[in-house]
Amino acid sequence: MLDTRELGRRPGSQRRMSFEAPAPADLGIEVLRVPEGSSIRFELRLEAVMEGVLVTGTAEADLEGECARCLDDIHDHVVADFQELFVYEEREPAGDPDQEDDEASRLEGDLLDLEPLLRDSVVLTLPFQPLCRDDCPGLCTECGARLADDPGHQHDAAVDPRWAKLEGLTQQVGRQQDD
Ligand SMILES: [Zn+2]
Ligand SMILES: [Zn+2]
Incomplete structure (x- = not known):
C-alpha cells in the first residue's frame, strides 16, 4: 500500500519515489518467479490527474526458476514496466452507475494497492518458456x-x-x- 497524501489531489502535481519492498508470495509463474521476501526495487512517478492518480514506473526483482528444456536452475532478474490509473474512490463511474467498472483500479482513501499491478506486469514480462540460455540444446x-x-x-x-x-x-x- 502506497500513501498518496503527500501528492495532493491538484491535477498536474507529481511526485517521484524510489523504494524497496519485500516480494509477496507466488509472484511470477510456476517455472520462473520472484523469491518470496526478496527485495523488489520500485521507481515510481505518481501524477495527480482529474480522475485519480496515474502511476508510471518500473519494478526490478531477482528471479529463480528452471530452464524449460534442460531443467537447470535459472538465476535472472526482471525489470517490469507499468502504467496504471488509480481512480479516486468517491468518483461515480461514468455512464450507468449500476454497471460497475471492475477493470478500473481504485484508490482506497489515499492508499493505493500496487500489488495487483505488480503481479500483472511481472507475469507479462516473463518469458512463457524460460531458458537457461537462448540456444539451450536441452x-x-x-x-x-x-x-x-x-x-x-x-x-x-x-x-x-x-x-x-x-x-x-x-x-x-x-x-x-x-x-
Ligand atoms: Zn537449459
Ligand atoms: Zn543420450
Whole structure:
C-alpha cells in the first residue's frame, strides 16, 4: 500500500519515489518467479490527474526458476514496466452507475494497492518458456543427458530399454569414482 497524501489531489502535481519492498508470495509463474521476501526495487512517478492518480514506473526483482528444456536452475532478474490509473474512490463511474467498472483500479482513501499491478506486469514480462540460455540444446531424448555438457553427444542406435538401465548404472559408478 502506497500513501498518496503527500501528492495532493491538484491535477498536474507529481511526485517521484524510489523504494524497496519485500516480494509477496507466488509472484511470477510456476517455472520462473520472484523469491518470496526478496527485495523488489520500485521507481515510481505518481501524477495527480482529474480522475485519480496515474502511476508510471518500473519494478526490478531477482528471479529463480528452471530452464524449460534442460531443467537447470535459472538465476535472472526482471525489470517490469507499468502504467496504471488509480481512480479516486468517491468518483461515480461514468455512464450507468449500476454497471460497475471492475477493470478500473481504485484508490482506497489515499492508499493505493500496487500489488495487483505488480503481479500483472511481472507475469507479462516473463518469458512463457524460460531458458537457461537462448540456444539451450536441452536434454537427450534417449538418455536424458544434458546436451550442453556434451555437444557431440549421440547414440549409434536406439538404446534397448534394458541396456539403458545398465548404462545408467555404469554412469553412476563412473561418477562415484570421479569423486
Ligand atoms: Zn537449459
Ligand atoms: Zn543420450
